[in-house]
Amino acid sequence: MRHSAQVPDTHVAWKLCDTHSVIVATRAYLKRRGTPLTPNDLAMHDCLVYPRAQASSIWSFQRKGGRKSSAGPYTLAVSGLFAANNSEVLRDAAFDDLGIALLPDFTAQAAVQAGRLVVLLPEWRPVSAFADQLYVVRPYAPHVPRAVALFIGYLRETFAGGFPL
Numbered sequence: 001m002r003h004s005a006q007v008p009d010t011h012v013a014w015k016l017c018d019t020h021s022v023i024v025a026t027r028a029y030l031k032r033r034g035t036p037l038t039p040n041d042l043a044m045h046d047c048l049v050y051p052r053a054q055a056s057s058i059w060s061f062q063r064k065g066g067r068k069s070s071a072g073p074y075t076l077a078v079s080g081l082f083a084a085n086n087s088e089v090l091r092d093a094a095f096d097d098l099g100i101a102l103l104p105d106f107t108a109q110a111a112v113q114a115g116r117l118v119v120l121l122p123e124w125r126p127v128s129a130f131a132d133q134l135y136v137v138r139p140y141a142p143h144v145p146r147a148v149a150l151f152i153g154y155l156r157e158t159f160a161g162g163f164p165l
Helices: 027-033 039-044 089-093 105-113 146-159
Strands: 011-018 021-025 058-063 072-077 100-104 118-120 126-127 132-139
Touching: 011 146, 021 105, 021 126, 027 072, 039 058, 039 072, 039 089, 072 146, 089 105, 100 105, 105 118, 105 132
Parallel strands: none
Antiparallel strands: 011 132, 021 100, 021 118, 058 072, 058 126
16 A cells, blocks of 8 residues: 555556545643644644655644635644654654644544554644555556455445544
């Protein structure tokens, strides 16, 4: 599977579902540091950063329900004491009350449903943090083994509903 905006031209891909990014933290962290009510409040928190390019500590948000054309994303710089280039590591750091994490929904789903993490800023949608689609990808081949075709069908059915929080 690949979480990506694009797949290589040399491969065959099927979109499994749309994905979304979420802002999460533990109740213990929020009790200790307070709950951010707006994206601007994140500047006063320890944020768990996924380092990519120079703008890795820049988080962008779009107000839910707002038209993208009428207002651009709200962007701010965040900081914290921990960074990792793996969303599961950031989720685990959030479990340890180290800060607020920006995660893909598939990384946060089980923890949110179990009550281990709380989704923050419900009126805002993080944008441009992670890709918005999950694909199943295989190299091009003129013949696809039946087991591979069946497995792809299983994945498409399993992930069709996305990752509801």
